[in-house]
Amino acid sequence: MIIWIIVIIVAALVIASLIGIYNSLVRSRNKVDNSWKQIDVQLKRRHDLIPNLVEMVKDYMSYEQEVLQNVTKARSQAMQAQGPADSAKAENMLTGALKSLFAVAENYPDLKANQNVSQLQEELTSTENKIAFARQLYNDMVMNFNNRVQTFPSNVIAGAFGFKTREYFEAPEEEKEPVSVKLR
Numbered sequence: 001m002i003i004w005i006i007v008i009i010v011a012a013l014v015i016a017s018l019i020g021i022y023n024s025l026v027r028s029r030n031k032v033d034n035s036w037k038q039i040d041v042q043l044k045r046r047h048d049l050i051p052n053l054v055e056m057v058k059d060y061m062s063y064e065q066e067v068l069q070n071v072t073k074a075r076s077q078a079m080q081a082q083g084p085a086d087s088a089k090a091e092n093m094l095t096g097a098l099k100s101l102f103a104v105a106e107n108y109p110d111l112k113a114n115q116n117v118s119q120l121q122e123e124l125t126s127t128e129n130k131i132a133f134a135r136q137l138y139n140d141m142v143m144n145f146n147n148r149v150q151t152f153p154s155n156v157i158a159g160a161f162g163f164k165t166r167e168y169f170e171a172p173e174e175e176k177e178p179v180s181v182k183l184r
Helices: 002-058 065-080 083-105 109-113 115-150 154-160
Strands: none
């Protein structure tokens, strides 16, 4: 009789432990998904600000249509990107196009003095900071989730229920290269 009580208690503890591990994997997965959606929110904000900026500067920059087209094209590609790797690549292209736009804008004193353009640049800068924070949070959540999926004993439950590791939001290799500065 006592042996059966011990067996039932041990079985209950094992089942409770398995349920706890499964639930922690679900919570971790949901945190990863939520942190990705936070990146989406900031990218949407960025994508919404860009057409306003392009519209404001195009009258001033009539000779710089290629720069404006590059920004528009990069924005379109960024909006169509799927997943962390594709998004990272497309968003970095957009960042480069925006940097070119801001660099060219420096050559137009009237444009630099325009309060609306300055405000949009400031909002984009603020959004870039929020995107960087959201990416960092996402990568932290991915690391925590991947650790749970890959370590014992939760890896056994993860494998049984189809939990897979997630990919990090990484900068492309060309973005990791040192920046070359050429002075005249």
